[in-house]
Amino acid sequence: MDYLEFKITCLEEFREILIAELAEIGFDSFLETEEGIDAYAPESEFDREKFDELISNYREAARISLIEGKMPKVNWNEEWEKNYDPIAVDDLVYVRASFHEPVPGFKHEIVINPKMSFGTGHHATTFQMLRHQGEVDHAGKRVLDVGSGTGILAIMAHLLGAREVEAFDIDDWCVDNGNENFDLNGVTTRMGLGTIRQVNPKGHFDIVLANINKNVLLDEMEIYAGLLPSRGYLLLSGFYTEDIEDLVNAAAPLGLELKKKSSKDNWAALILQKH
Structure with a gap:
């Protein structure tokens, strides 16, 4: 092609x-x-x-x-190797490709086989989601990663001590790449294929991660809220700073309270908690 x-x-x-x-x-x-x-x-x-x-x-x-x-x-891998740089999210995590050397001084390391810009940590939404994950206790928690892409957020949840991580994406290419990245990072979870309605995850999740786009987030917000127990966390990104009010207003009637917001390069991220 x-x-x-x-x-x-x-x-x-x-x-x-x-x-x-x-x-x-x-x-x-x-x-x-x-x-x-x-x-x-x-x-x-x-x-x-x-x-x-x-x-x-x-x-x-x-x-x-x-x-x-x-x-x-x-040959996208060859092109990426020429241009891809590692990403450091504070001292929390160092995201690198398999052809980069490890760097000391970080609490965690994620190895991503870099095939696309989205989901490698370069994009401001992924960067902020990783940072916000570092601010929420994952130890022993059940975590759901919606629209997982390369799987980087699911991998981060695993590194932060999550008891169980479930992940899925609508793109079969992302599923293949995500599973490859799971293997690189010792994650035994397999990524599912489909929308959240098709996958229909069961039970409560202590943390739901969704880095998608505004329209999908608004459409699926009620599902996210229904999957969370009291005091559970919903981490969102994939939208612009001017969209924050719309997301918060949609979340409030569902019992989701804004705990923190951030922005980077006009992209926003939120931490919400269920009453």
């Missing part, structure tokens, strides 16, 4: 936003560069009209310029 390659120069504060927006219109791989991002889309699935509209919307504010090309039969 041939891929279209777009070398996009933009302001640094717009990199994460553009990655998220491009992912919504069919782009499936990204590399961050010194100038901006390189974005890749399968030629057969590329929507020129949506792409042109997106670039037009951000061109002036983000100071976008781009070069378009074609890249046949991309």
